[in-house]
Amino acid sequence: MSLGPIMLDLTGVSLTDEDIRRLQHPLTGGVILFSRNFSSFKQLSLLTQQIRAIRAPHLLIAVDHEGGRVQRFKNDFTRLPPMRELGKIWDKYPKRAQHLSKQIGYVLATELITGGVDLSFTPVLDVDHGQSGVIGDRAFHRNPQAISDLAHALILGLKAGGMQAVGKHFPGHGFIQADSHLEKSIDGRRYADIEMDDLIPFVRMIDYGITGIMAAHVIYPQIDQKPAGFSRTWLQTILREELRFEGCIFSDDLSMQGVAHFDSIVVRANAALEAGCDMILVCNNSQGADELLDKLQWNPSAASLARFAHMHGKKHFASMIKLREDATYVQAVREISAIGDPNEVLTF
Numbered sequence: 001m002s003l004g005p006i007m008l009d010l011t012g013v014s015l016t017d018e019d020i021r022r023l024q025h026p027l028t029g030g031v032i033l034f035s036r037n038f039s040s041f042k043q044l045s046l047l048t049q050q051i052r053a054i055r056a057p058h059l060l061i062a063v064d065h066e067g068g069r070v071q072r073f074k075n076d077f078t079r080l081p082p083m084r085e086l087g088k089i090w091d092k093y094p095k096r097a098q099h100l101s102k103q104i105g106y107v108l109a110t111e112l113i114t115g116g117v118d119l120s121f122t123p124v125l126d127v128d129h130g131q132s133g134v135i136g137d138r139a140f141h142r143n144p145q146a147i148s149d150l151a152h153a154l155i156l157g158l159k160a161g162g163m164q165a166v167g168k169h170f171p172g173h174g175f176i177q178a179d180s181h182l183e184k185s186i187d188g189r190r191y192a193d194i195e196m197d198d199l200i201p202f203v204r205m206i207d208y209g210i211t212g213i214m215a216a217h218v219i220y221p222q223i224d225q226k227p228a229g230f231s232r233t234w235l236q237t238i239l240r241e242e243l244r245f246e247g248c249i250f251s252d253d254l255s256m257q258g259v260a261h262f263d264s265i266v267v268r269a270n271a272a273l274e275a276g277c278d279m280i281l282v283c284n285n286s287q288g289a290d291e292l293l294d295k296l297q298w299n300p301s302a303a304s305l306a307r308f309a310h311m312h313g314k315k316h317f318a319s320m321i322k323l324r325e326d327a328t329y330v331q332a333v334r335e336i337s338a339i340g341d342p343n344e345v346l347t348f
Contacts, residue, residue, distance in 0.1 A: 001055055003029035003308045005273060005300050006292060007062065007250075009283045013039050015050050018286070023054050025293045029279055029300070029308060030060035033117065034072055041076035041115055041320055048116025060279075060311055065112060065120040067104065068137055073115075076320070078107050081339045083124060086150050087141035089339075094146075098153040100339060103332040105157020110316065113162050114323050118313040121214055121250070122158075123151045125167040125201040126174035135174045144200035151201055152208050162314035166212030166250060167205050170239065171228060172198025173216045185218045185227075194220065203243060211247040211310055213239070215277065217256055226275070230268075235276030248307035251277045255285040266295045278304040 007030035010019050022028060031051055038044055052058040063072050068082025086104075090097035112120060125147060126132070128139035140150045155165040171194055176187050187194075202213070215229030224231040229251045239245045251272045254265060265288040272280050278300065282289050300308075317323040324330070 001026060002305055003055070003057065003059065003300070005029055005277075005279050005298055005304065006269075006289075006296070007032050007060065007279055007281045008289050009034060010037050010047075011286075013037055013043055014047060020054065022289060022293060023051065023059060027293050027296055027298070028059065030062060032281060032283060033061065033063045034283075038073045039075070041073075044073065044115045044117075052116065057309065057312070060308060061116060061118045063112065063117055063120055064122075065108060065117075066122045066124060066138060067108070070138060073112075077111050078333050078336060080104055080108060080336065082137040083140045083150070084128070084137035085339055087128075087139075087146055090141060090146045090150060094149065098149055100335060101150045101153035102157035102160075103335050105154040105159075105163075106161045107157075107329065107332045107336060109158045109161025109163035109313075110323055110326075110329055111320075113313040113315050114317045114320055119163055119166060119212070119311055120158075121166045121168055123154045123165060123167060124169075125151055125205065126169060126172055127198045127201070129175045131177050132174045133177065139174055144197060147201040148204040151205055155205065155208065155210060162316050164211040164311050164313075165205075166214055166248075167202060167210050168214035169216035169218070169252065170202055170213050171216065171220070171234060172202075173218055174198065176218065185216075187218050187220050188222065189220070190222050191220075194223075206243050206245045210245075211307075212250060213245060213247065214250040214252055217252045226271070229277060230271045230275050232275050240276065248278045248304075248311055249276055251280040253281045253283045255283055255288060265292050269296050270298070273298055278307050 004027035006027050008022055008028060009032050048061055051061055064070050065072050067080030071080055086097045086101050108120060124138045126135045126139045127144060128142050140147045158165050176185055217227045217229055219227050224233040228234040235249060254268045269280050269292055282292060
């Protein structure tokens, strides 16, 4: 059975009969995990084994695990700093900041993949304009060059650990105050202004070969009246044709209030898929998930299926015990743990 275009969430720390029913559905292609799905590394490993056993090829298993306030798994995992901390270091010691960013990517990837998770929706490529509370310290910096340098280093670390990257939130969520999780979000800037600022990190990461991008639930009325994740202009004309992105396009969560003006979850799903998303997320909405699985009619293209396959993680360590014996990992954890320590030697 091939993978479908829908990524769903789970109820708790183990699979319920309802979870299994949804994950067995041919339209399902992935699972996104939250803090409620985690209690320990051992439990996570058992849960991901259960998920992998349901389908072949196995469902993509994802999580939002960026660092700082967006880190779903904490017990048994290295605490990762918010990306803004790297931006602060970049201001004085750019090479050191890039090195630390690569170390974070390596630790993030190896810990998650050892636990059975394929990918994290990271890095955040949004520009920190100083007015978006939902982005805030999740962004590396205000300077697109700093973001590009640090994100590229993080991606190299992820790749070394066996994980593909997913840059978000295309084409940039950092300019507006509104939180698309909670309300309709509008960015009234001209395309030229976005192109010369917020788009730069995305363009650079595409040039570096990033394999995943998540679209923003933000409307840019100077370009299109639809949110970017539902816009053929943004996803096809700009992202695919002009920027030559060939990787996997993920929607943001279709249950968010930023897209609540669509009539139904099925209408949202069709709009996102027809605009160019390969995989759509439906989170914290079991009724909507069931409606979508019951009513959506969509067969992923051969290109989408190939993109899904490319997003699977590559496991390098058989267990967390083996990972913690690895000298590269131990050194990376030591350096990450020292970020923000006034006694840390920052020269590089």
